[in-house]
Amino acid sequence: MTVRSVILEQITRVGEQQRRQLAPLTDSLPLLDSGLDSLCLAIIVAGLDDELGLDPLSASDDVEFPVTLGEFIKLYENAAA
Amino acid sequence: MLQPSRRSLWDLVAPEAASPTRFLADPQTRILVRDLADSTTLSAKPETLRGLSVMISTDRQLLTALALIELDGIARRIVLCTPDLSPAFVQSAMIDGEVDVVVTDGGGPTREVDHTLKTIRIGTRLRETHVTADRSVDTEWILFTSGTTGRPKLAMHTLTSLVGPLVDNPAAGRIPVWSTFYDIRRYGGLQIMLRALAGGGSQVFSSAAEPVADFLKRAGECGVTHISGTPSHWRRALMSGATASMAPDYVRLSGEACDQAILDSLQRAYPHANVAHAFASTEAGVAFDVRDGKAGFPAALIDAKGSGVEMRVEDGSLRIRSSRTAARYLGDVAPALSNEVGFIDTGDLLELRGDRYYFIGRREGIINVGGQKVHPEAVEAVINEHPAVSVSRVSARKNPITGAVVVAEIVLKPTATPANAEFQAIVEEIRKLCHDRLDPHQVPVTFREVPSIEVAASGKLVRPRA
Known part of the structure; x- marks a missing residue:
């Protein structure tokens, strides 16, 4: 499975668990408009840490916080590379 | 039962008048309370410890109990070492407690500490002696707090503040046999032992080395009627699959927030027992018992008058003022134990749901x-x-x-x-x-x-x- 597919699956799962109505998951989708609140994002980040062993947002202090879903995925893809 | 005038622990135990069946027992030894009359288990006469500050450090809880019975009312101060105390804490307690003498069975936490204090041995062999009649010293009892984190503090009690809670001793038709999963060198365990001793009962001591199932079996063999522990102790007992080894009348939980699941499980395991939970802490003493089988406690207990214990909720946490609270902490850098009007902040947070308060956790957690x-x-x-x-x-x-x-x-x-x-x-x-x-x-x-x-x-x- 690619990093991208793991992330998308994680988002869908957390969205269901948290009973969220999610917007279509496109790269240009701003995370704040995705239907995910910060708790959902926190759960997704923890899940990705478990599944991929990656937590790029904690890895350094000067990480620029991703605005769109595409940037979010890119951050993980770069961390995995 | 408790008298308002000073009575020593020896007076409350009253070995001379004890029923021939009363006993104190650990896994190795059973001692009849009556045999304590006119005898000592110390290597020196108790009288030689008059007015001194004594640290008790033993492996076996039974020996600490014997030392307490002999020395309350004679020593100026008794510092009760918990078994797992680190050497550094023992040393600072020796200083803060101005300790003169160590009473030990050769074990306990002082074994790991280099010190030059006089040492007196204690064992289970009784030696005949003329027991002193003068036990009028209002001995300070120094207990280590059992905080879940950080450095233990030394809380100062007297026998009066410790036996204060005994007024809610449950009625028992036969001579009660008490036991506890707690170590009696902690407040929760000491409470139970004092209930046994002052209430004319027997006491069965636990041992850290003993598997839970063996302890339950021994409790059953000794005929334990009243037994206490934390919810964690009781969960382990339930997990051991050996709860049927004993048949107590009274099962008590304290020391941690008690949820409905553990109360229900214990009631199923002991359908004929009164399953009660209590709130107590080393600093605040025993505040209340709840015996209706439900988690939490009736909201009416807060701000109630006339029970001898006053409770308030401030900033979400339980505050207690009573004659059972510790007098103060010992030590140079000791913080104030209570506020200016005598209320102790327990740090235990409460939530009101309906007509009951529920413990929801510790402030620091x-x-x-x-x-x-x-x-x-x-x-x-x-x-x-x-x-x-x-x-x-x-x-x-x-x-x-x-x-x-x-x-x-x-x-x-x-x-x-x-x-x-x-x-x-x-x-x-x-x-x-x-x-x-x-x-x-x-x-x-x-x-x-x-x-x-x-x-x-x-x-x-x-x-x-x-």
Whole structure:
């Protein structure tokens, strides 16, 4: 499975668990408009840490916080590379 | 029963007048209370310790009990070492407690400490002596606090403040035989032993080295009628599968927040017993007993008058003022124990639901999830309701979005040990239970199955610092 597919699956799962109505998951989708609140994002980040062993947002202090879903995925893809 | 005038522990035990069946027993030895009359178990006459500050350091709880009976009313001060005390704390307690003499069986935490203090041995062999009649010294009893984190503090009590709670001694038709999972060198255990001794009963001591199932069997053989422990102690007893080895009349829980699941489990295990839970702490003493089989306590107890204990809720936590509270902390840098009007902040946080207050956790244990507070104990109480769960522990996991998220560890009941696939099914049920009952930020992000969860020597769940 690619990093991208793991992330998308994680988002869908957390969205269901948290009973969220999610917007279509496109790269240009701003995370704040995705239907995910910060708790959902926190759960997704923890899940990705478990599944991929990656937590790029904690890895350094000067990480620029991703605005769109595409940037979010890119951050993980770069961390995995 | 308690008299308002000073009576020593010896007076309360009254070996000379004791029923021939009263005893004190640990795994190795059983001593008849009556045999203590006109005898000593110390290597020196108790009289030589008059007015001195004495540290008691033993491996065996029974020997600490014997030393207390002999020395209360003679020593100026007794410092009770808990068995797991680190050498550095023993040394600072020797200084803060101005200790003159160490009474020991050769074990206990002073064994690891180099010191030049006079040492007096104690054993289970009784030597005949003329027992002094003068036990009029109002001995200070110094207890180590059993805080879940950090350095233990030294809380000063007297026998009067310690036996104060005895007024709620449950009525017993026969000579009660008390026991406790607690070590009697901690407040929770000492309470029970003093109930036994002052109430004309016998006492069965636990031992850290003894497996739970063996202890329960021994308790059954000794005819234990009254027994206490923390919810963690009792969960271990239930997990041992050996609860049927004894048949107590009275089962008591204290020392940790007590949820409905553990009360119900114990009532099922002991259908004829009165299952009660109590609030007590080393500093605040015993505040109340709850005997209606329900978690939490009636809200009417707060601000009630006339019970001898006054309770308030301030900033969400329970505050207690009573004659049972410790007088002060010992030591140069000791903080004030109570506020200017004598109320002690227990640090235990309460929530009012309907007409009852429920303990939701400790102030220092709060997890902050994106600015919203989570009390681990409140989440554990919900998880523990699942029939497959034996015990759970909820803690914080660092998170770059919300600062922390909540995670849970779960020990399943032996009867419910599943293959991994089944554990996932149980997790989904627990997750649903949590979603139905808790706010979203309180629901654990992950549930991990673990074989066991560490219980500290104090009988409380070990909680990692968030």
